[in-house]
Amino acid sequence: MTYKEKExxxxxxxxxxxxxxxxxxxxxxxxxxxxFDVIKPQKNRNGKRQFTKEDIEKLKMVYHLVKEKGYTLQGAKQMIKNNNKGLKDKMEMIESLEEVKAFLVELKQKLDNQ
Structure with a gap:
């Protein structure tokens, strides 16, 4: 693989x-x-936050609990503290299912247009 081929x-x-x-x-x-203690982005020399993919996953977890599931902030903190691994697995499963759903919807639209 050449340099240009590497993503x-x-x-x-x-x-x-x-x-x-x-x-x-x-x-x-x-x-x-x-x-939330789990959200700790690094800051550059200018003090601007720099989020890693891991930080984004943690934010997605908080978003899921607070915005989608309706947890209070305290409830979300407890869920993350007590069941971090299980919660992460559920989040990954939901994301995978959403990708499959989007693919199937797109496929259906293509078939309907033929």
Whole structure:
């Protein structure tokens, strides 16, 4: 594999990029950062947050519990503290199922257009 063929993988994401991925305001991310011990992005020399993929996964977990499942902040903190591995597995399963659903919807649309 030559240099050009290698896919360059981004290691750090800005708060704006993360907010766009999750479809929430950057202020929501800053708020959750203060509320949840598991969210600890690095900061560069200018003090700007730099989120890793692991940080984003943790934010997705918080988003799922608070926004989708309706947990209170305290309830979400307890869930993350008590069942981090099981919760992560469920999140990965949900993401996989959503990808399969999107694929099937796209396939159905293509078949309907023929």
């Amino acid at each position: 360059i993988e981004k290691k750090y994401f800005s708060i704006g990029e993360v907010a766009e991925q999750l479809n929430i305001a950057p202020s929501q991310i800053r708020f959750w950062e203060g509320e």
